[in-house]
Structures are given as C-alpha cells and as structure tokens.
Amino acid sequence: MAAGVAAWLPFARAAAIGWMPVANLPMPVAPTEKNKRQDELIVLNVSGRRFQTWRNTLDRYPDTLLGSSEKEFFYDEETKEYFFDRDPDVFRSILNFYRTGKLHYPRYECISSYDEELAFFGIIPEIIGDCCYEEYKDRKRENAERLMDDQEDNKDSKLPNMTFRETMWRAFENPHTSTMALVFYYVTGFFIAVSVITNVVETVPCGSSPNQKDVPCGERYTVAFFCMDTACVMIFTVEYLLRLFAAPSRYRFMRSVMSIIDVVAILPYYIGLVMTNNEDVSGAFVTLRVFRVFRIFKFSRHSQGLRILGYTLKSCASELGFLLFSLTMAIIIFATVMFYAEKGSTSSKFTSIPASFWYTIVTMTTLGYGDMVPKTIAGKIFGSICSLSGVLVIALPVPVIVSNFSRIYHQNQRADKRRAQKVQKARLARIRISKTGTSNAFLHSKRNGLLNEALDLTGSTEDERHHNKTTSLLESQHHHLLHCLEKTTNHEFVDEHLYEQNCLEGALQNYTSRSPSLSSSGGLTGTCCSRRSRRKSAHLPNSAMSPGPPHGLQELSAVHIHRSDRPPLSTSRSSLNLMPDEAMRLNCKSGQITTAIISIPTPPGTTPEGDGHGPPSPSVQTTAGSSVVKVSAL
Amino acid sequence: VVSVAWETEGLQTLGIVVIVCASVKLLHLLGLINFTEDSIDDEQEQSMVRHRPEALEKLEAQTRFSKKELQILYRGFKNECPSGVVNEETFKSIYSQFFPQGDASRYAHFLFNAFDTDHNGSVSFEDFVLGLSTLLRGSVQEKLNWAFNLYDINKDGYITKDEMLDIMRAIYSMMGRCTYPVLKDDAPRQHVEMFFQKMDKNKDGVVTIEEFLDCCQKDENIMRSMQLFENVI
Numbered sequence: 001m002a003a004g005v006a007a008w009l010p011f012a013r014a015a016a017i018g019w020m021p022v023a024n025l026p027m028p029v030a031p032t033e034k035n036k037r038q039d040e041l042i043v044l045n046v047s048g049r050r051f052q053t054w055r056n057t058l059d060r061y062p063d064t065l066l067g068s069s070e071k072e073f074f075y076d077e078e079t080k081e082y083f084f085d086r087d088p089d090v091f092r093s094i095l096n097f098y099r100t101g102k103l104h105y106p107r108y109e110c111i112s113s114y115d116e117e118l119a120f121f122g123i124i125p126e127i128i129g130d131c132c133y134e135e136y137k138d139r140k141r142e143n144a145e146r147l148m149d150d151q152e153d154n155k156d157s158k159l160p161n162m163t164f165r166e167t168m169w170r171a172f173e174n175p176h177t178s179t180m181a182l183v184f185y186y187v188t189g190f191f192i193a194v195s196v197i198t199n200v201v202e203t204v205p206c207g208s209s210p211n212q213k214d215v216p217c218g219e220r221y222t223v224a225f226f227c228m229d230t231a232c233v234m235i236f237t238v239e240y241l242l243r244l245f246a247a248p249s250r251y252r253f254m255r256s257v258m259s260i261i262d263v264v265a266i267l268p269y270y271i272g273l274v275m276t277n278n279e280d281v282s283g284a285f286v287t288l289r290v291f292r293v294f295r296i297f298k299f300s301r302h303s304q305g306l307r308i309l310g311y312t313l314k315s316c317a318s319e320l321g322f323l324l325f326s327l328t329m330a331i332i333i334f335a336t337v338m339f340y341a342e343k344g345s346t347s348s349k350f351t352s353i354p355a356s357f358w359y360t361i362v363t364m365t366t367l368g369y370g371d372m373v374p375k376t377i378a379g380k381i382f383g384s385i386c387s388l389s390g391v392l393v394i395a396l397p398v399p400v401i402v403s404n405f406s407r408i409y410h411q412n413q414r415a416d417k418r419r420a421q422k423v424q425k426a427r428l429a430r431i432r433i434s435k436t437g438t439s440n441a442f443l444h445s446k447r448n449g450l451l452n453e454a455l456d457l458t459g460s461t462e463d464e465r466h467h468n469k470t471t472s473l474l475e476s477q478h479h480h481l482l483h484c485l486e487k488t489t490n491h492e493f494v495d496e497h498l499y500e501q502n503c504l505e506g507a508l509q510n511y512t513s514r515s516p517s518l519s520s521s522g523g524l525t526g527t528c529c530s531r532r533s534r535r536k537s538a539h540l541p542n543s544a545m546s547p548g549p550p551h552g553l554q555e556l557s558a559v560h561i562h563r564s565d566r567p568p569l570s571t572s573r574s575s576l577n578l579m580p581d582e583a584m585r586l587n588c589k590s591g592q593i594t595t596a597i598i599s600i601p602t603p604p605g606t607t608p609e610g611d612g613h614g615p616p617s618p619s620v621q622t623t624a625g626s627s628v629v630k631v632s633a634l
Numbered sequence: 635v636v637s638v639a640w641e642t643e644g645l646q647t648l649g650i651v652v653i654v655c656a657s658v659k660l661l662h663l664l665g666l667i668n669f670t671e672d673s674i675d676d677e678q679e680q681s682m683v684r685h686r687p688e689a690l691e692k693l694e695a696q697t698r699f700s701k702k703e704l705q706i707l708y709r710g711f712k713n714e715c716p717s718g719v720v721n722e723e724t725f726k727s728i729y730s731q732f733f734p735q736g737d738a739s740r741y742a743h744f745l746f747n748a749f750d751t752d753h754n755g756s757v758s759f760e761d762f763v764l765g766l767s768t769l770l771r772g773s774v775q776e777k778l779n780w781a782f783n784l785y786d787i788n789k790d791g792y793i794t795k796d797e798m799l800d801i802m803r804a805i806y807s808m809m810g811r812c813t814y815p816v817l818k819d820d821a822p823r824q825h826v827e828m829f830f831q832k833m834d835k836n837k838d839g840v841v842t843i844e845e846f847l848d849c850c851q852k853d854e855n856i857m858r859s860m861q862l863f864e865n866v867i
Contacts, residue, residue, distance in 0.1 A: 008710060011762075012732045013863050014769040015745050017777055018784045019805060020859040021850055022829055039706055054709075100713070341645045381649035385656075 043081035044095070049088040050081070057098050064122040066098065090117040097123065105132035111139040145411075168246035185302070188239055192298045195232035198225060199292050233269040236262065236295075258301060265295040308412055312405040319404075323397040327364070330393055334360045334386040341379040348375060359383075364390025685718035687759040696760075697767035704763065711759055719756040722746050736810030744804060748784040774860050775847070782846050792840040798826045 042058070044051040044066075061067040074082045084091070090109060094117065097103040105114065105128050118125050128136050162170070171181035202218035202225055218225055240262045247253035268288040300306040313320065335356035342350040349372040350356045359372040363386050374383045661667050687693065687708070694701055712718070714728055722743065729742040749757045749765045768780050783789070787797045802822035809817060833841045833849045850856045 008714060008728055009732070010707075010710075010770075011766060012729065014766050015729075017769050017860065017863060018741075018745065018748070018781055020862075021778070021781050021785075021846070021856055022802065022805070022825065023855070023859065024828065026855045026858065039702075056706075337645075341649070376646070378645040378649040381646075381653060385652070 044091075045076075045079070045081045045083045046086055046088040046091045047084070049091075051091065051095055053095065053098065060098060060101075061123075066094075066121060068122075070122070086120060087113065087117060090114055094118070094121050094123065097127075102129040103127050103132075104129055105136040107135060111136070111143050115140075165246050166248070168242065169248060172243055172246060184239075188235065189299070189302050191232050191235045192295055192302075194228065195236075195292070195295050198228045198232070199289075199295075229269060232295075233266050236266045236298075240266065258298075261294055261297045261300075264291055265298060268292055304412065304416075305409075308409050309405070312401065312408055315408070316401045316404050319397045319400045323394070326393050330364060330386075330389060331357055331360045334364070334382065334389075337382045338374060338379060338386070341376055341382055342374055345375040345379070350374075350379075360386060363387045365394065366391060685756075685758050687718065693760065693763060697763050698771035699763065699767060707763060707766070708759060711762060719758045720762070721756050725757065733808045733810075736808040738808045740800075740804035740807055744784060744787065744801060747787070748780070770863060774851070774857065777860050778847055778850050779843070782843050792842055793846070794840050795826060795830060798829060798841075799823060802826050802829075 039054050039056050041052050042055050044053070058066045058071075065071055071082055074084055076083045090106075090113065093104055093106055093109075093114075103123065103125075115125065125136065170177055171184070175181045175185035203216050205214035206217040206220060240259070243259070243262075244250060244253060253259055268291050271288055300310065335353050338359060339350050339353045339356045342348040342356075350359065356372075359374075361367075362369050362372075363383060366387060368387075374380050658667075690701060690704060693699075693704055697704070699707065711720075714720075715724060720728075725746045726739045726742040729745065730738040732738070746757065747753075749761050751761055751764070765780070768776050772780070782793070785793045785798060785801050787800060799822060802825050806817065806822050806825075811817070830839075830841065832853075833845055835845050835849070
C-alpha cells in the first residue's frame, strides 16, 4: 500500500461502508489499535538541529528506521527526544520523504554521503522520485567509474606470482610499470616515426640525374630505403608476435583494432617480398604500398588523444550518420536543380547531374574552387541558396560531436589527474604521517610505559614519569585498546624502519616450509609460527584483527610458515605495519624468514595502526638464530 | 532552343519566387510583419482554485468530529491536495493506491459523486468531512441513506438494475484479475440478481429508499457490518 497516502486510509475504510449492503457474507472483525495514542509531536535531534514531526508521519513507513521501533534505541530519556548523530542537512531530505512521500536527491550533496545516510535510515535509494532520479543515477555511475579506476590502479600494484606472460602483457598495456616497458614503448614509437618519415621522403624528388627528369629519392637510393623498411618491419613484426604471445586471449587480441592495424602495416612488405618477381602483379603491389601509411595509426597506442578522438567518433556514430544523410539529401536536391538551371547556358560545365554533385559539395562546404560556376541567373540564385544551406546543415550536428568529445576528454583528464595525484609522494607521505601519528603516540606511550616500568623497577626519579601523563583520556583508552590487541595477537607494533631492516636481512633465505601453509580468503586465521620467546609467541592475528568490511580487498594468498632449526631461544617481536594503502604487514624479527602474503584492508578508522617503534626496548632483543618467523606481506 | 529558353525562363522565375517567399518568411519570423493573426494559445493552466475551509469551530458544529480529529483529517487532506479541493482525477489516483491489484477508478468515480454533494466537480474539505461524519459517526439510518445515495447514480430516488450493475462491476473490478476462485464475467450480474431478489419487494425492477432501508434493517449481517468502522479516526 502506498504509504504516501496513509493519511487517507481512514477515508478509504469509511468508504468501504458502501460495500456493506451488497455484501452477502459477514465482514471480518476490524483490527483494534491496542494502545491508541493520540497523535503526538516527536522531536528528532539530529546533531543539534531539532526536527519535529507527528508520530503518525513517521509511522507511514514502518520498514525504515524512523518508522519502526528501531528508533527507540536512539531515545534519550532525559531530554525526551530522539538523538541522531548524523548529518542534519541530509536528514532534511529524509524527513521530507516521510512528509511528502517523495524522496529527493539534493544536487549539492555528495553521492556517497547521501547513500550512507539512506542506508542508515533504512531507505532504499530506488524510491527517489522521478524528478531527481536521473541525476542520482548519473552521479552514482560517475562515482562507480571513479571507484573502478581506483581499483584498477590498485591492481596495478604488483601481484605476486605473475607469470612471465602476464608481466609482459602488463608491460605492453601500461608502459609506466617498468623501465623495460618504457624503453620498449619509446623504441617502437621511434621506429613508427622513422617508418612514416621514410615513406614520405621516398617520394620526394631529390637530385636529378642529368639525362632524366627528377627521380624520387626512393628510386635513387633504393637499397638504403629498402634496408630502413626492412628494419622497421622487423621491429614491428617482433612487437606484434610478442604481443600475440603475451595476450591473455589471443583470439580477442587478434580481433582488436590495434592488431589489425599492426597486421595491415606490415603485410605489404611481406607480400612485396613474395611477389617481386612477377611483373603482372607488381602494379598491384605498388598500390599495396599505400597501406604502409596505416603505420601512423600505430601511434594511437602512444597517444591518448588519438584514442579519445577515435572513441568519440565511434560514440557519435549516429550524429555523424545523420550529418551524412542530410548532406546527401541536400547534395542530390541542389545538384538536380543546378543541372536544370544551367542546362540552357552555353558551354556549361554542368553536363550531368553527377557532374553537378561536385559543384554542390564544393559549394556546400564553402570551399568554392571555382572550376564550375553557374552562369545563368537562376543558377546563381540557386547556387547562393545552396551555399547558405550548406553552412547551416554542416553546422548543426557538429556541436553534438564536439560536446561528446569534450565530455570524454574531460573524463580522461580527470582520471589522469587523479593518477598523477596518487603518484605524488607528498600526498602519500601526508597520509602516512597522519596514520602513523596515532600509532606513534601509542608506541611512544608504550615505550614510556615500559620505561616507566623499568624506572619503577630501578626506582628512578618521578619527574620523568610526569610528562608521560599528558595523554588524554581518549588517547589512553585508544592505547589500551591497541595494547589489548597486541596481547591478543602476541605481536607487537614496531616502526617501519625496523621492519624494513628485517625484511632486507632475512629476505628470501629459506623457502622450505615445515608447517603447512595456510591460505584463507576473507579472513586471517592460522598461526604464524610457534616461536618460543621469553615473553610472547607470535601468532598471526586471528580474526580479532577485524578483516574489514566485505567490500575491501582481501587477499590472503599464502602464509608460509617456517621454523628454523635452531633451538628456540630468544624473543622476537612481530610488528604490525600498516601501509597506507591497506596492506597489513606482519613482521617478526627473525633469523629465518618466511614469505607470507597477506593483505588485509584496513577498515576505516578501526584498524590498529602500528608503526614506528623507537629503539627496541632493552628487554626485548632478538638474537640470531631464533626460530622466529617473519611474515611479510606484500 | 525555344524549349530550352522556356526552361531557363521557368527556372529563373521559380528561383525568384523562392527567394521572395523565403525573405517574407524570414521577416515574419523576425516579427517585423504579421500577416496572419497570431493566435496566442491561452494558457491552459488550471484555474488555481484555492479553497479555504470554513472555520474549525463551524465544522466542529456541523460534523460529529472533535477539534483534534478535524485537525488530523485536515492535515492529511491538505497534504494530498494543497489547493484545498480534490478533483476527480486526484481522487481516483488516491483511492487507486489502496487497491493496487485492480482498477479502482470506476468505484472512485461513484464515490466522488457521492461525496460531491453540490455537484460542482470538486470535493472540498467540508464535503469531505461531512461525508466522513455521516459514515463514521452517523446513525445506521444515515449510513444506509448514504449508501443508497451512492448506488443511485442519477439521484432520482430509485436504484435500477443497470445502476446496480454498474456499481457491482466497479466493485468487482477493484479485485483485479488474480482472484481465487477465478472471477467469471457474469459474477457481477449474478450478484445484482441476488441483490434485487433480496431488496426489491414489489418486484417492480427498481429499489426505492424505503425498500432499501426496510430490507437492510432486517438483515443482521448488514446491520453488524455497518458498525464496523466506528473507531476509524
């Protein structure tokens, strides 16, 4: 039932009295309201802004938060109001939904914050009214594209265990991934340019032998040009074959436009090799050489602008088709008219209607070569009408194409800008600093805590302890939490420097795994290693690590656990390092290493951050030969 | 040669005519000359009828609702119809939302006519609330009167078989298609026959108000169901 007209339900029920006299059967008993409340105003306090509405208004939609008993969770007994710690601006739209039955999407609102609010209040976005739905869908699509771009960029980070073939393919597609790819990219670009220039220069007349007219350079220096051509074609062939080898789906690759261009570019050469002897077809072979110009299209792999242009033209195919059709119509009409108009004049060039096509095209596109001009008055009149209409007909579809191009181009600009921004080290560094700020504080306090313990033990002065009490209550609670986590997982937080040191030390020493390798997806379970330590043993974080919201990346490929042979002696520390882009590293200082690849998304704001630990506290030392497991996540 | 000359002449004339017509049209477009009467379309905006209901006290006196109930009713009414009156289209659309499976427009049409007591094509809040007052707070007699008024489409004091058939069809069409058991086409007609058998005492093919009241008051089921919606508000 439409809740929007819930206010009219009493009327509908009353009107049902009209059915009573014609009914033959007794009516069912009417439902009685158990506790019939008088309609009352309820106050909704959203982050300080108070909204008031009738209770009945909210009851219209019982499957949302405000309409159901779920709002009782937010009821504040003292102030007798419902308090929500949410955005009051968005709440306006939500409350209006209850009032009017229509959900509107405010344009100035960010799409993801709006979605979050809707999700919180239990309203599905599909009921957004028609007036705002288009806008909402557009923004949502843009956002999704942006997220996909982000994800793709994240995927660019090296995945482990890529086959050689996959590496090559990635190198071909994104030249920025490795130096080799970049070199290859520039080399091919250079050779494309060389090949094109060669083709052009071949036809330039250079130097005349005294007996003949100017010969084109191609015929004068045949050998040189042939060598150049051979070299270019060889490079192109090798490139094509490599791409073919590396392509994940060879069939699809062979069908793609770029590969067809590649083939068309190199084929004339091979055909020429085969066919040089035969005199008859050598004429046809000469024509084939014209296809060599297609090599210039290979540049579209190098130039994004070209790709965008091609994509635009493809997407504006309908407008272009319309343009072509209308032009054809106009050409035929005007050519006919001009022909009949000029039929009378002597020595007119308008010998037939197809002959007039040329005049019409030249006039409509305002070229006006002047090789055909009308001489009669009627011809001149119609000719001028023709040129005026030509301007109009061509000018109409062009803005559509231009706007399409502009939109696609700007989208690409945005993507590029974002990518460039991401690479900016400064931004990354800033993010890292803000994240490590809290963890640094934690480790600082921990160190001070340990120091305090040490001081207590040694009974040192008190003033050193004082300046450690400046941490606020919130901070201390947070630290306590991190501490609990450490205790839970039996790992500790260390800073990045130490971690990287450890990585370099023991990298890739020992691959044999004694204990079974564990791999899990969607969560981390399993034990890291059974390392005996004085204080703690290392465990992989169990699922108390809160693997994060389901939509994050979760890849746990393999956790190889190694145990060294040495007798377990010393302690070790594991460190939980968090990279800003959601990879959690577990690091145990070790003599032997393992490789474990774990990447866990950090749930926003709830992850324990562990980084820099100062100099290891003296009580925890690692000694070489400990059966410590280093679990490093890539 | 003569024919060619004629052709050239003809085309010349044609060209000149085209030019003249085009320039005249251009001038007309620019608004410099008006050779046809411009029929400006009268804006078809609906005359924004704004209707304010009578004062709350007056309504309270006229109907059997309390002030609070009137307030609640008006709020709902005004929400759906900000202009203060309901026209038939809005009425139909509101009523149809309660019966999504079937087509409630026919019955809504009859309801509208029953509420629109002064037959001016729109139901104001007073009409609305007066009707509701009868339906919810009226005596059984008044309710039955109201129902008779509903069935009597041409308001001539008699319910004919055709009128009843219309009403019945309207009621059945609210059921929609998916019913159990499957709705047969002559079900309304059969129902009308039953109704007339029961109500039409003198078998003259019409039901008068007296017959109607008489018969209904004798029928227990009907009397009981009339009390059903006592506490809707």
